[in-house]
Amino acid sequence: MAALATGGATPSDGATSFQRKVPASSRLAAIAGTRPSVRHGQLLLSSGLPSLDCVLGGGLAVGTLLLIEEDKYGIYSNLLFKYFLAEGIVCGHNLFVASAKEDPADILKELPAPLFDDAHKNQVDEKETAIKSKQESQESMKIAWRYQNLPKVEVSPAASARFGHYYDVSKTVSPELLQSIKWHRFFLPEEMSLHPEIKTCNMTYGYTRLLQSIQRIIYQEGFDGSYPQKKQKNILRIGIQSLGSVLWGDDVCCADNPEDIHSLTKFLYVLRGLLRMSLSACIITVPAHLIQNKAIMERVTNLSDTVVGLESFIGSERETNPLYKDYQGLIHVHQIPRLNSLICDVSGTKDLAFRLKRKLFTIERLHLPPDLSDTVSRSSKQDLAESTKLLSSGCGAMAIGKKHLDF
Amino acid sequence: IPPHLSPFFKALLIVFQGKLTLLRDTKTDGSFLVHHFLSFYLKAGCKVCFVALLQSFSHYNIIAQKLGVSLTAAKEQGQLVFLEGLKSCFDVLFGEEQHVGQPNPLQFISEDGSNLKTIYEFVRTSLMASGSDSWKCPVLLVDDLSVLLSLGVRPVAVLDFIHYCRVAVCSQLKGNIVVLVHSNDDSEDEENELVVNSLCHQSNLILWAEGLATGFCKDVHGQLKIIQKGSSELKAERNLLRIYQYKIQDKNVTFFARGMSAAVL
Numbered sequence A: 001m002a003a004l005a006t007g008g009a010t011p012s013d014g015a016t017s018f019q020r021k022v023p024a025s026s027r028l029a030a031i032a033g034t035r036p037s038v039r040h041g042q043l044l045l046s047s048g049l050p051s052l053d054c055v056l057g058g059g060l061a062v063g064t065l066l067l068i069e070e071d072k073y074g075i076y077s078n079l080l081f082k083y084f085l086a087e088g089i090v091c092g093h094n095l096f097v098a099s100a101k102e103d104p105a106d107i108l109k110e111l112p113a114p115l116f117d118d119a120h121k122n123q124v125d126e127k128e129t130a131i132k133s134k135q136e137s138q139e140s141m142k143i144a145w146r147y148q149n150l151p152k153v154e155v156s157p158a159a160s161a162r163f164g165h166y167y168d169v170s171k172t173v174s175p176e177l178l179q180s181i182k183w184h185r186f187f188l189p190e191e192m193s194l195h196p197e198i199k200t201c202n203m204t205y206g207y208t209r210l211l212q213s214i215q216r217i218i219y220q221e222g223f224d225g226s227y228p229q230k231k232q233k234n235i236l237r238i239g240i241q242s243l244g245s246v247l248w249g250d251d252v253c254c255a256d257n258p259e260d261i262h263s264l265t266k267f268l269y270v271l272r273g274l275l276r277m278s279l280s281a282c283i284i285t286v287p288a289h290l291i292q293n294k295a296i297m298e299r300v301t302n303l304s305d306t307v308v309g310l311e312s313f314i315g316s317e318r319e320t321n322p323l324y325k326d327y328q329g330l331i332h333v334h335q336i337p338r339l340n341s342l343i344c345d346v347s348g349t350k351d352l353a354f355r356l357k358r359k360l361f362t363i364e365r366l367h368l369p370p371d372l373s374d375t376v377s378r379s380s381k382q383d384l385a386e387s388t389k390l391l392s393s394g395c396g397a398m399a400i401g402k403k404h405l406d407f
Numbered sequence B: 001i002p003p004h005l006s007p008f009f010k011a012l013l014i015v016f017q018g019k020l021t022l023l024r025d026t027k028t029d030g031s032f033l034v035h036h037f038l039s040f041y042l043k044a045g046c047k048v049c050f051v052a053l054l055q056s057f058s059h060y061n062i063i064a065q066k067l068g069v070s071l072t073a074a075k076e077q078g079q080l081v082f083l084e085g086l087k088s089c090f091d092v093l094f095g096e097e098q099h100v101g102q103p104n105p106l107q108f109i110s111e112d113g114s115n116l117k118t119i120y121e122f123v124r125t126s127l128m129a130s131g132s133d134s135w136k137c138p139v140l141l142v143d144d145l146s147v148l149l150s151l152g153v154r155p156v157a158v159l160d161f162i163h164y165c166r167v168a169v170c171s172q173l174k175g176n177i178v179v180l181v182h183s184n185d186d187s188e189d190e191e192n193e194l195v196v197n198s199l200c201h202q203s204n205l206i207l208w209a210e211g212l213a214t215g216f217c218k219d220v221h222g223q224l225k226i227i228q229k230g231s232s233e234l235k236a237e238r239n240l241l242r243i244y245q246y247k248i249q250d251k252n253v254t255f256f257a258r259g260m261s262a263a264v265l
Helices: A024-028 A050-055 A075-091 A104-109 A116-136 A175-179 A205-220 A262-278 A296-303 A381-392 A397-403 B006-015 B031-043 B057-067 B070-078 B083-092 B103-108 B117-125 B145-151 B155-172 B189-201
Strands: A035-036 A043-046 A066-067 A094-099 A112-115 A166-172 A183-187 A236-240 A278-287 A306-312 A329-334 A352-355 A360-365 B018-025 B045-051 B080-084 B136-143 B178-181 B207-211 B222-228 B240-248 B253-256
Touching: A024 B240, A050 A175, A050 A205, A050 A360, A066 A075, A066 A236, A066 A262, A066 A296, A075 A094, A075 A166, A075 A175, A075 A236, A075 A278, A075 A306, A075 A360, A094 A104, A094 A205, A104 A183, A104 A360, A166 A360, A175 B070, A183 A205, A205 A262, A262 A278, A262 A296, A262 B083, A262 B145, A278 A360, A296 B145, A381 B207, B006 B070, B018 B031, B018 B155, B018 B189, B031 B045, B031 B057, B031 B136, B031 B178, B031 B207, B045 B057, B057 B070, B057 B080, B070 B080, B080 B083, B080 B117, B103 B117, B117 B136, B117 B155, B136 B155, B145 B155, B145 B189, B178 B189, B222 B253
Parallel strands: A066 A278, A066 A306, A094 A183, A094 A236, A236 A278, B018 B178, B018 B207, B045 B080, B045 B136, B136 B178
Antiparallel strands: A035 A043, A112 A166, A306 A329, A329 A352, A352 A360, B207 B222, B222 B240, B240 B253
């Protein structure tokens, strides 16, 4: 993080106060797909979902961990996982995909395709015509001859300059786009035969191997600044699927009294250190609903930076509740980090819901539809849910009694 | 004009020597108290040993600069001994074997969690008065203690560590200890609650930051309970309890009496 700290730094001893401060934005924005936070110059990444970026205060900070508490069937958390990786592809970042159940190559093949809106398409088209015109216009200028020898417009690579993109979940990303980025894989079944070369510290074998693998990539590819001569800096986006599940060799999700409750938290602590010292960001999905020992989730939350919980309506009584007909589930922001500052950009809205509509996934403020029924008073969400429950069990009279008195 | 708490803390420094202060947060982030105490003790000229387990050095440094202190300068002058837990843990796992010199303070991670000797040794040697030191009373600051339980340390070992530190820092060196713990009323983390309750009984001063019971509020970020234990347990003096509400801003924290937030007045 030291490399990314900007603004407000006091000049070193001996320098006069007239030393010109290099504007932070010009230095930091050199990394594609990032932007400095408005508040404290912290470098931010997009999570792949512009509406989630808003809720998280502008984006995900570099060097931090985004923990997603999976919904019951893991459908929507998997979507968020894919959006994060897809955003990395569009921005040209490097990816590190780790999973114990799915081959990372398959995960990448199923990433959603980016949606380029008209403005961006024009931008891309303009760049293409600029390349063509560069080759054609070699004739001498007659009027503006002084500008003859100036360089023509430089064409930048196809990486998008925008922060945050939209994706079409019904289409998968094109193989050409996939091949344009560098990515690394960790598939636990492949790694089972090899011995970890680092101290295990009583952690589950799978976690130790994963940490070793992440550290090796960070070091070899220079994300921790170990190759200062490398001009072009890049971000490493790490995605770990269903951490803590049985497939990782950890029994926190299947036993009331797990054998080793510290493996997962130790892993997160070491990972935090790795993230803080490199230009990376990590998304982890955890099947929190399977962890019986709630103390573990409390500790996991304290060791993570941003924690978001998904609650889908599938299989619950809310699926048929008319109040929630537009939404597929609720999203709870349990924690937002305070980085390099006493305050954090916490959004005022606490009731958030998500919906998957016409191939687009958005997160919105949950609002109740207008109460157009005959009763004067508005029943709360709870009341309506309760009355729906009662109605479904056939006690119509009881349901009416539960509503507010109507004078 | 809302009352500021700094005169209160200044008075504390004169009266408070050899005491244990417990910082506690429930349903909110109490780390602003850690930043406050760090800059406060550094400005007061105390020698500080800061065991920072959860965040990087630059994080604390940037915030401390906003509060008017440079941690880099304090480190260079020998006033601040900073243990960056994340970095030391990295060295334990990925670093070379260290046979010479001081053992890594976080070596206990690779052990069975039955004791925190390595960290205690580090604290003791850092705060031991050397002849050339001109600093005032030594201070041990820990952010935070609850993390140790996540690293496989048993609660008894954590309490032993605090006990040993109290003997070394509070009794022998007449210094102060300030530690941060997290707690929750409905927490299922029994080990953590055990540590927190035990420390509550041992400490002389408790600063308890709580989120408002009514939920999120833009102008009042939480409530701070200050519990000052009676000076003599034999005389059974009553604990002094003060409650303030606070709002955290970019460069400071403002405190005010309950219901007297600037937004309301």
